[in-house]
Amino acid sequence: MLSPKEIVDTMIAKDFFSQWLGIEVLEANEGGSKLKMTIREDMLNGFGIAHGGITYSFADSALAFASNSHGQKSVSVETSISHAISLKASDTIIAEAKEEHCSNKIGIYSVKVYKEVDQSVVALFKGTVYRTSKVW
Amino acid sequence: MLSPKEIVDTMIAKDFFSQWLGIEVLEANEGGSKLKMTIREDMLNGFGIAHGGITYSFADSALAFASNSHGQKSVSVETSISHAISLKASDTIIAEAKEEHCSNKIGIYSVKVYKEVDQSVVALFKGTVYRTSKVW
Amino acid sequence: MLSPKEIVDTMIAKDFFSQWLGIEVLEANEGGSKLKMTIREDMLNGFGIAHGGITYSFADSALAFASNSHGQKSVSVETSISHAISLKASDTIIAEAKEEHCSNKIGIYSVKVYKEVDQSVVALFKGTVYRTSKVW
């Protein structure tokens, strides 16, 4: 059976979009993950700030890594995100995913995204996953 | 005063991430927008399907264009997305944003993302924006 | 096998909270439902308007009736609601639930709540259900 770290390594090796985002895995454990990335010019929207989809994608990757860590393949079914502050190019952000509930079929996770420099909250994300019967 | 089409053209000209996604604007009108894009290999996750953040980002751009169309700058405050089916490379998808409510300060939008080929629903997105006092 | 109408009748007969709300079933069909209720004084909050939980509960009942209509017992896993306008005592509201997606295990529904008098949107609700293997 694979460890959480091995599962995340396997996932990210083929996760081309997380690679494009420049996501670095700081921690991967049972039910949790901690990631880091830095905003680039090509991630900005028409307001000159990071597109909301960038922060969402970052949090969604943290959810994927945390929810698959038990060895059972899990897919996101519904997620929501609240945006607190905007980000500019060169801002470095951290995502921390935490398992709030895990039953046979359903898992619930909260992900906090914050700036590395002063820990100010960038976004709050909540996601529910469906835990399939397939294993990593 | 700019037309919805002129506002969206202005927004997308500087929206580097929507450009990376390859978003094409099919329609832009007061309170609504219709977009198109095609999934590429570099948008896939560790499962070999489109990363959830890609569908979200696409819907979020549709929300941004629809909610800014009245000429008042609007920013997303909370959004949620439900994923119905997964996408593979070369799938072409459409996003249609619809204004459900618009008051002085708050706007509510639903966005449906579906496959171009058979109109099957890919994701259902709902978003609330805060309408600032700044104009385009 | 029970019809959608028979399933909803069975559900509401024991649904004491929907009874307390005074919910009336206008329509019940495969994947959809249409309900009606009227705001009372004991449903108001400290602002003198209907508590957000009243509108949510009304939409959640519409979701439950719509998602169980196929005969397979279904439970809500994640839902979100956007509040558009406030309600006062004696306002009559309608909820219309619509199935947006239905697969073996997961169903996605949107519910629109609006005032009967002028059809103005009160709230927009989106919900994802897990479809169990038990039948009505």
Added chain:
Amino acid sequence: MLSPKEIVDTMIAKDFFSQWLGIEVLEANEGGSKLKMTIREDMLNGFGIAHGGITYSFADSALAFASNSHGQKSVSVETSISHAISLKASDTIIAEAKEEHCSNKIGIYSVKVYKEVDQSVVALFKGTVYRTSKVW
């Protein structure tokens, strides 16, 4: 200027629905609140478990008390809830609201609902409020 406790006392005195729910305020402070209630027979749905709207309403009251605690009247604009486990009559539950972000116009809150007996998570709620310019 009123204290958080005085604001919540003022709110709940007229909050007839929170009274019907039997909500007891355990704590009220700047940006946070802690509430308690017990499930009754008339709060059950057709499955014989607490209606999803009960847990939502409880969390929504916690949000309202926490977000109004600064003295500025605040209204919920979008909220979402993930249901983890079901509740039966006589179960006692606790809601803890925590402020995750607070700016001039927008506040973001997470609310955890758990069983008093063993602290198992019942639901995870996230809400965004619009902070009006009116004061308590």
